[in-house]
Amino acid sequence: AQTVTQSQPEMSVQEAETVTLSCTYDTSESDYYLFWYKQPPSRQMILVIRQEAYKQQNATENRFSVNFQKAAKSFSLKISDSQLGDAAMYFCAYRVNNAGNMLTFGGGTRLMVKP
Amino acid sequence: DTAVSQTPKYLVTQMGNDKSIKCEQNLGHDTMYWYKQDSKKFLKIMFSYNNKELIINETVPNRFSPKSPDKAHLNLHINSLELGDSAVYFCASSQDTGPYNEQFFGPGTRLTVL
Numbered sequence: 001a002q003t004v005t006q007s008q009p010e011m012s013v014q015e016a017e018t019v020t021l022s023c024t025y026d027t028s029e030s031d032y033y034l035f036w037y038k039q040p041p042s043r044q045m046i047l048v049i050r051q052e053a054y055k056q057q058n059a060t061e062n063r064f065s066v067n068f069q070k071a072a073k074s075f076s077l078k079i080s081d082s083q084l085g086d087a088a089m090y091f092c093a094y095r096v097n098n099a100g101n102m103l104t105f106g107g108g109t110r111l112m113v114k115p
Numbered sequence: 116d117t118a119v120s121q122t123p124k125y126l127v128t129q130m131g132n133d134k135s136i137k138c139e140q141n142l143g144h145d146t147m148y149w150y151k152q153d154s155k156k157f158l159k160i161m162f163s164y165n166n167k168e169l170i171i172n173e174t175v176p177n178r179f180s181p182k183s184p185d186k187a188h189l190n191l192h193i194n195s196l197e198l199g200d201s202a203v204y205f206c207a208s209s210q211d212t213g214p215y216n217e218q219f220f221g222p223g224t225r226l227t228v229l
Contacts (some may be wrong), residue, residue, distance in 0.1 A: 032214070033214045033215050039156075042222070043203065043222060043223040044220065044222055044223075045205060045207070045220035046220075047217050047218075050215065050217070052215060089156060091158060095214045096214065097214045102148070102160040102163055102171050102173070103150075103160060103218060104160070105157070105158040105159070107155070107156070107157055108156045108157070108158075
């Protein structure tokens with residue numbers, strides 16, 4: 001069974017600083033996809049960034065970037081120039097390329113941004 | 116316009132009752148999902164439908180019965196509600212079952228069973 005682990009239940013960052021959220025996963029598959037979702041207090045789940053496992057280049061979306069280490073099965077999210085609006089729960093998720101297309105989520109990391 | 120909508124947003128009911136949560140997407144997507152988020156924020160897939168056909172049932176009790184009258188709708192009916200069913204239920208949709216496709220989530224329905 002695939003599992004996704006986020007070892008940091010809570011993280012805190014000063015506004016304008018950089019923070020990295022950790023995620024590791026366990027799989028025997030070779031073809032899979034990784035995602036980071038943000039859940040603000042409104043509860044809405046919002047896709048932040050995604051990465052295909054076969055791509056070595058780390059994905060980047062504006063202030064958000066990932067450090068994908070396939071051998072280590074690690075997929076961390078870096079948020080640069082943190083803003084107050086970044087405060088939310090962040091979920092790492094994994095999806096394997098087979099029937100079903102289900103997302104397997106980690107337990108989440110609550111990010112607090114201090115002004 | 117809301118892409119994935121759910122009704123109701125909040126649902127409070129007594130143990131043993133039967134309730135339904137409705138989900139609609141106006142994105143023209145083929146695939147829809149139900150996820151459950153428990154009190155510890157853990158999010159887990161329940162069901163997945165593609166073109167109105169069930170493709171995933173993650174060992175969900177028979178008391179939960181999804182119904183997809185058409186591709187734009189995936190409703191969740193729950194019989195004989197139990198205290199442990201209290202959670203936030205999210206509906207989501209994606210273009211198809213392609214694994215790279217973004218899943219768009221609804222706003223969630225907070226179910227409280229008393």
